[in-house]
Amino acid sequence: MAIRKRTYLSVLAGILCFIALGWWYGQFGRPVRDVYDDSAKKRIVYRMYADYKKEFPGVADISPKRALKLLRDNQILFVDTREPLEMRISMLPDAVARETFVSNPEKYPDKTVAAYCTISYRSGKFVEKMMKKGIRIYNLEGGILAWVLEGGKIYDADGETRRIHVYGKRWNYPATGYEPVW
Numbered sequence: 001m002a003i004r005k006r007t008y009l010s011v012l013a014g015i016l017c018f019i020a021l022g023w024w025y026g027q028f029g030r031p032v033r034d035v036y037d038d039s040a041k042k043r044i045v046y047r048m049y050a051d052y053k054k055e056f057p058g059v060a061d062i063s064p065k066r067a068l069k070l071l072r073d074n075q076i077l078f079v080d081t082r083e084p085l086e087m088r089i090s091m092l093p094d095a096v097a098r099e100t101f102v103s104n105p106e107k108y109p110d111k112t113v114a115a116y117c118t119i120s121y122r123s124g125k126f127v128e129k130m131m132k133k134g135i136r137i138y139n140l141e142g143g144i145l146a147w148v149l150e151g152g153k154i155y156d157a158d159g160e161t162r163r164i165h166v167y168g169k170r171w172n173y174p175a176t177g178y179e180p181v182w
Contacts, residue, residue, distance in 0.1 A: 036173070037176070038149055038175055038176050041145075041149055041173040041174075041175070042146070042149045042150075044173055045119060045142045045143075045145045045146050045149060045173050046141070046142050046146065048119055048142075048171075049119055049120055049121075049141060049142045049143070049146070052119065052120070052121040052124060053124065055121075055124070055125075056124040056125060056127070056128045056139075058128070058131070059124050059127045059128050059131065059139050060127075060138050060139065061138060061139050061140075061141040062112070062114050062138035062139070062140055062141065063141050063150075064140065064141065064142065064146045064147045064149075064150035064152055065150055067114055067140060067147070067152075068150065068151065068152055070112050071093060071152075075110075075111060075112055076111055076112045076113075076114055077094070077095075077096065077101075077108045077111040077112070077113045077114070078091075078092040078093070078094065078095035078096070078114055078115075078116060078140070079095065079096055079097075079098055079101045079113060079114070079115040079116070079123075079126075079137070080092065080095040080096070080097055080098065080115075080116065080117070081098045081115050081116065081117045081122045081123040081126045082117045082118065082122065082165070082167075084097075085165075086117075086118075086165040086167070087165075088156065088157070089156060089161075089163055089164070089165035089181050090144065090154040090155070090156060090161055090163055090164045090165050090181075091154060091155055091156070092116060092140075092144065092147060092152065092154060092155075093152075093153065093155060095116075098115075098126060101113070105130075105135050112138065113135075113136070113137045113138065114137070114138045114139070114140045115127050115130075115137055115138070115139055115140065116139070116140035116143045116144055116147070117143050117144070117167075118143050118144055118145060118165070118166060118167040118171050119142060119143040119144075119145055119146075119167075119171055120139050120140055120141060120142060120143035120146075121143075123139050123140065123143065124139045127139045144164065144165075145164075145166065145171065145173050145174065148164060148174060148175040148178055149173075149175045162177060162178050162179055163178070163179045163181050164178045164179070164180060164181065165180075165181050165182065166180040166181065166182050167182055168182045169182065
């Protein structure tokens with residue numbers, strides 16, 4: 001009787017381990033880009049941004065769609081607020097580093113200026129600081145993630161790239177066809 005009970009418990013434990021491993025693989029084993037389609041990723045990215053936005057409610061946003069139109073008309077300057085390593089992987093078209101902009105913000109009087117980072121949390125804090133100094137600047141809603149999900153292109157030193165720096169696993173929501181790096 002004791003042997004049957006142990007066998008039963010061993011089989012039950014094996015089944016539970018199998019179920020747990022299946023769940024684990026389903027949740028974490030596959031890259032996020034394989035689990036969600038782009039419309040689901042957009043919803044997630046914009047929801048995350050809306051949560052972050054609560055920390056800088058007075059900051060003016062610009063949507064990726066509006067920024068794309070301004071880019072086509074050569075009327076926008078992007079300010080990348082990320083770290084140099086992130087910027088080497090992927091940047092928005094003709095973006096300048098935060099330090100470059102801060103050293104001479106008057107250099108761009110004819111451009112709409114939009115700051116960004118991965119999801120636009122760090123850039124939101126940057127925009128908030130710039131606003132206190134009287135510098136008009138927008139925050140790109142949803143950051144580089146929303147940008148590519150809305151059809152924007154990104155670049156590295158060699159030109160257009162399909163690699164995107166997503167900062168970490170929590171923000172691993174690149175558009176289909178992009179390779180996440182963190």
